[in-house]
Amino acid sequence: MRRHTPAPDAKHQAALAAGGDRTLLIVDDDDTFRMRLARAMERHGYRVTTAAEVDEACGKARVLRPAYAVVDLRIPNGSGLEVVKALREVRADMRVVILTGYGNIATAVAAVKVGAIDYLAKPADADDIDRALNAGDRPLPLPPENPMSADRVRWEHIQRVFEQCDRNVSETARRLNMHRRTLQRILGKHSPHG
Secondary structure, X not given: OOOOOOOOOHHHHHHHHOOOOOEEEEEOOOHHHHHHHHHHHHHOOOEEEEEOOHHXXXXXXXXXXXXXXXXXXXXXXXXXXXXXXXXXXXXXXXXXXXXXXXXXXXXXXXXXXXXXXXXXXXXXXXXXXXXHHOOOOOOOOOOOOOOOOHHXXXXXXXXXXXXXXXXXXXXXXXXXXXXXXXXXXXXXXXOOOO
């Protein structure tokens, strides 16, 4: 089945038609994810540059002035929100998508306020990101073709907090306000599908 891809807004449609600016900056501290996404976005026709932290991202943005950016919310020495602000100062028409492992409405609102055009939960694939970067100026993004199940979102969140607590079960259980044995059972299971 072929996916429906919404048309880009007029400015970006014209740039694409003219073989225009397809420069993309990907900012994420996860080396494996960053490189995999870079290769996938190159297959979508973007000229990709990557950065792993705030200072590197801001420096590359000032030199390259990319048309598009994909920024992880949690990165070393700062926040993805800081990067979005800096990117918008470098190029006001840059289309920026925030990626995060956290599905948090307050953060989504903050991302849009500083200039992001969309907010996607990890793991987002290259097709979802390409659609978000080129979706135009509609009030709400289209729902994902295959959204993660509630069980999968919960599992991803627990895994993220567990990693942030240096894989300490007791500390993770405390932060999640969860009984330690319940957490151990969840951590012992494989990730839910979907």
